[in-house]
Amino acid sequence: GEDVEQSLFLSVREGDSSVINCTYTDSSSTYLYWYKQEPGAGLQLLTYIFSNMDMKQDQRLTVLLNKKDKHLSLRIADTQTGDSAIYFCAEIPSYNTDKLIFGTGTRLQVFP
Amino acid sequence: DTEVTQTPKHLVMGMTNKKSLKCEQHMGHRAMYWYKQKAKKPPELMFVYSYEKLSINESVPSRFSPECPNSSLLNLHLHALQPEDSALYLCASSPSTGGDGYTFGSGTRLTVV
Numbered sequence: 503g504e505d506v507e508q509s510l511f512l513s514v515r516e517g518d519s520s521v522i523n524c525t526y527t528d529s530s531s532t533y534l535y536w537y538k539q540e541p542g543a544g545l546q547l548l549t550y551i552f553s554n555m556d557m558k559q560d561q562r563l564t565v566l567l568n569k570k571d572k573h574l575s576l577r578i579a580d581t582q583t584g585d586s587a588i589y590f591c592a593e594i595p596s597y598n599t600d601k602l603i604f605g606t607g608t609r610l611q612v613f614p
Numbered sequence: 615d616t617e618v619t620q621t622p623k624h625l626v627m628g629m630t631n632k633k634s635l636k637c638e639q640h641m642g643h644r645a646m647y648w649y650k651q652k653a654k655k656p657p658e659l660m661f662v663y664s665y666e667k668l669s670i671n672e673s674v675p676s677r678f679s680p681e682c683p684n685s686s687l688l689n690l691h692l693h694a695l696q697p698e699d700s701a702l703y704l705c706a707s708s709p710s711t712g713g714d715g716y717t718f719g720s721g722t723r724l725t726v727v
Contacts, residue, residue, distance in 0.1 A: 532712065533714050535716065542723075543721075544620075544702075544704055544718050544719055544720035545657070545704065545706075546718075547718070550714055552714075590657075594712055599712030600645075600662045600664070600669055600711040600712065601662070601670065602647075602659070602706075602716060603659075604656035604657050604658075605656060606656055607655075607656050
């Protein structure tokens with residue numbers, strides 16, 4: 503099927519780390535993405551990882567990829583209130599490379 | 615220029631109106647997309663244009679009509695919409711299909727009354 507799963511909600515204290523998890527559908531997916539969406543806004547690309555990588559770090563963001571389990575995670579270090587948003591993972595599956603399939607989205611709430 | 619620009623940002627239309635959403639990019643991308651996003655849901659693909667030709671129509675009702683007049687522009691023509699079509703309509707582009715570099719616009723929030 504085409505269900506990319508994420509947990510619905512995550513609440514963290516400011517300054518702590520956040521880990522958002524994603525289970526995708528196609529172990530042969532070439533690119534996997536993380537997008538951020540603030541209320542009423544469009545999608546902001548945070549980072550992406552190519553399928554031949556296990557990890558990618560970009561400032562406060564660390565992406566881990568486990569192809570065997572089709573599991574993707576996004577770690578945000580030193581989480582700030584401005585990180586409060588909905589986070590979507592997305593994949594380009596090998597069976598349809600014209601299509602970007604989004605996960606269900608995780609709402610991250612950061613409290614002081 | 616690394617942006618995808620969508621106009622208008624907000625649109626309210628009646629069920630008998632005809633309106634168009636516009637999307638523009640100047641990054642030289644050859645693939646452009648329309649997505650629909652309902653509240654609290656992930657975006658869902660509607661159409662894909664590759665090299666100005668329609669390559670995917672995700673069984674979208676004919677009251678939505680896409681058009682790609684050139685490699686930088688993508689339109690979505692709307693006619694006889696229903697209230698359930700109210701949503702955020704997102705345009706995206708990428709250098710080609712299947713690769714990286716997906717860039718989304720900020721969307722048009724459409725309300726059908």
